[in-house]
Amino acid sequence: xxxxxxxxxxxxxxxxxxxxxxxxxxxxxxxxxxxxxxxxxxxxxxxxxxxxxxxxxxxxxxxxxxxxxxxxxxxxxxxxxxxxxxxxxxxxxxxxxxxxxxxxxxxxxxxxxxxxxxxxxxxxxxxxxxxxxxxxxxxxxxxxxxxxxxxxxxxxxxxxxxxxxxxxxxxxxxxxxxxxxxxxxxxxxxxxxxxxxxxxxxxxxxxxxxxxxxxxxxxxxxxxxxxxxxxxxxxxxxxxxxxxxxxxxxxxxxxxxxxxxxxxxxxxxxxxxxxxxxxxxxxxxxxxxxxxxxxxxxx
Numbered sequence: 001x002x003x004x005x006x007x008x009x010x011x012x013x014x015x016x017x018x019x020x021x022x023x024x025x026x027x028x029x030x031x032x033x034x035x036x037x038x039x040x041x042x043x044x045x046x047x048x049x050x051x052x053x054x055x056x057x058x059x060x061x062x063x064x065x066x067x068x069x070x071x072x073x074x075x076x077x078x079x080x081x082x083x084x085x086x087x088x089x090x091x092x093x094x095x096x097x098x099x100x101x102x103x104x105x106x107x108x109x110x111x112x113x114x115x116x117x118x119x120x121x122x123x124x125x126x127x128x129x130x131x132x133x134x135x136x137x138x139x140x141x142x143x144x145x146x147x148x149x150x151x152x153x154x155x156x157x158x159x160x161x162x163x164x165x166x167x168x169x170x171x172x173x174x175x176x177x178x179x180x181x182x183x184x185x186x187x188x189x190x191x192x193x194x195x196x197x198x199x200x201x202x203x204x205x206x207x208x209x210x211x212x213x214x215x216x217x218x219x220x221x222x223x224x225x226x227x228x229x230x231x232x233x234x235x236x237x238x239x240x241x242x243x244x245x246x247x248x249x250x251x252x253x254x255x256x257x258x259x260x261x262x263x264x265x266x267x268x269x270x271x272x273x274x275x276x277x278x279x280x281x282x283x284x285x286x287x288x289x290x291x292x293x294x295x296x297x298x299x
Contacts, residue, residue, distance in 0.1 A: 004146055008111060012150045016058040026054050026061065033065050039279035040072065044272055048144075052187035055149040071185040072273055073280055078178065081132045084268055092134040095126050096257070101134055103142070103256040105247055108235040111151030112191055113142055116243070120161045128171045132179055139186045140267045141260055152189035154234045160197025160226060168201075173208050180212025192233050195223045 004012075012018040030053065031045040053071070057063040075082050095101075100121060104114040115138065121131070142148050183190060193213075198206060210218055222233055227243045230236065239245030240252060 004150070008147050008150055011111065012055075016055055016150065018055065018059065018150075022059055023051070023054070026059050026064075027051060029061060030054060030064060030068070033061075034068070037069075039276045040069075040273065041276050042272075042274040043072070044269070049270070051146075052143045052149050056143075056187040056189055067185055067187070069280075070181075071187065072275060074182060074185050075271060076275055076277065078182070080129055081136050081182070082271060083133065084137060084264065088133065089137075089264065091126075092130055092137060093257075093260075095121075095130050095134055096260075097253065098122070099249055099253060100131070101138055102240065102249060102252050103138065104238050104240070105252045105255050106238045107147070107151070108154065108238050110191075111147055112154050112234075113145070113148050113152075114154045114156065114234055114238055115142075116156045116158060116240075118158045118161055119163055119167070121167065123167060123170060128175060131171075132175065132182075135179070136182065136186075137260070137267065138256075139183070139188055140270060141256075141263050143186060143188050144263055144266060148188065150189075152191035154192045154194070155183075155190060156194045156196060156230065156234070158196040158227070159199060159202065163197075163199055163202070165201055168205055171205075173204070176205065176208045177212045180209055184212075184214065184217075190217060191220065193217065193221045194230060194233050195221070196227055196230065197225060198223055 027047050027050050030050045034040055034043050034045050034050075037043075053064050053068050057067055098120070100118060102116045102118070104116070108114060117135070139153075142153060195206070195209075206223070210221065213221060224230060224232075230239070230243060236244040237246065240247045240249040242249065
């Protein structure tokens with residue numbers, strides 16, 4: 001393992017039952033699964049590609065393989081969300097630079113990455129697909145970080161910035177449901193989701209989010225009235241000043257932008273796979289009955 005501290009190695013052993021033997025054996029098992037798969041015609045099988053899936057599902061191979069299949073299928077059925085061609089990449093980076101989505105510079109006391117969406121959006125310039133595409137990019141970048149694979153992510157969705165019905169209506173309910181599916185099949189460990197200042201007219205939004213999440217993640221979904229209550233779920237010392245912390249928001253943006261620029265080619269390589277869609281029965285189920293897209297437990 002590369003640059004992981006002994007403390008994180010111990011966390012990996014305690015929380016996801018990882019040791020060097022299990023890791024290597026499981027990588028080989030998943031590689032064999034992918035190589036012999038009925039509808040995966042071509043796909044990367046290097047350790048860096050496979051390991052995030054193993055860690056995200058704590059080496060439970062049934063769940064690992066299920067997530068792996070669904071992740072590839074989700075990408076193919078939502079191509080536009082994963083289109084990081086130059087034009088669309090530049091567009092979402094413009095959105096990123098507004099501070100719409102921030103990754104905190106420092107990890108919290110449990111080693112987790114903290115991500116904040118402030119929902120402050122120029123609705124004349126950006127649309128829902130820009131928002132989803134930016135989220136997909138950031139979460140895939142975080143999935144590359146070994147410490148994040150082990151320690152996980154806290155995701156904060158802040159609606160206290162004066163969200164209107166017009167803003168929420170930008171996001172079709174089907175797309176919001178699909179976004180929760182995307183969170184489930186991206187190989188990261190979501191440790192907490194905090195919704196801040198959710199207005200009363202957003203009840204339907206909340207219900208759709210809950211519908212898409214697993215039972216475990218519904219237990220980790222917290223609705224809080226204001227930013228000061230976030231201290232119950234994340235160290236405010238690692239937050240930006242507008243959330244009671246000490247960090248400069250612009251500095252957080254600049255630091256993570258460097259990480260994005262350094263890893264964008266690696267993220268694009270995630271999509272180097274080919275599926276035989278006619279054989280993907282789970283895809284047929286997904287289209288015919290959205291409810292049949294079986295909930296995945298995330299822990």
